Amino acid sequence: MVSADTVWPDHLFADLDRTGPIPLYFQVSSRLEAAIRSGELPPGSRLENEIAITQHLGISRPTVRRAIQELVDIGLLVRRRGIGTQVVQGQITRQVELTSLYEDLKNTAREPGTKVLIHDIVEADEIVAERLRVPVGSNVVHLRRQRTAGGVSIAILENYLPEAFGDITTEQLQLRGLYQILRARGVTIRVANQLIGARRADTDESTRLGIDDGGPLLTMERVAYDNAGEAIEYGHHCYRPDMYSFETTLVAR
Secondary structure: OOOOOOEOOHHHHOOOOOOOOOOHHHHHHHHHHHHHHHOOOOOOOEEOOHHHHHHHHOOOHHHHHHHHHHHHHOOOEEEEOOOEEEEOOOOEEEEOOOOOHHHHHHHOOOOEEEEEEEEEEEEOOHHHHHHHOOOOOOEEEEEEEEEEEOOEEEEEEEEEEEHHHOOOOHHHHHHOOHHHHHHHOOOOEEEEEEEEEEEEOOHHHHHHHOOOOOOEEEEEEEEEEEOOOOEEEEEEEEEOOOOEEEEOOOOOO
């Protein structure tokens, strides 16, 4: 019997082929994946435990475990100690192009939200000065924001802008994406240098993003330039890898 606070779509497995060449674990994982991607199993749904699923389906526990692990490995399910196995929030896939995270969320119908953590004028250190092509010690705008999608924290964004943008308000940053704000001021962002990587989260990042301390993060560092070739923005961002990915198209030469 399925517990009141768990889900298990029995109807999906009524016709499992137990004698054919397709492995049972693959049949189970494929049908669960389809239910998750269709929304039949929405984000946050908690599955029955392995023993209960084994009893439901009449298959071995190793088979169930492998089926579940297949979906954990591709980021559709997550195992949480004391909670069980849950459907994760749908991953946001971002094309590697000149858009902002705010715009990408709007395009996927995931309502973006922003908590402004830092909004200040600081002196540029050597790295920031080099990226923005200003003298070391020059005043620059420093922003640190926490971005949410549908109320779930997915990224921490740190940006530096030339002092000319010092009149951008915190209210604007809470309501709009940074690139939207810049375009509204007549800035055309023409080209950017971007580096994608990965690292471990520190304690603050782990707490804000709801992941294990020292867990993996997807990172992106970018310097954007306007029509005149002036550096407009330098940013380094980190993302939850189970909820975010970058997509590129490669063309042979």
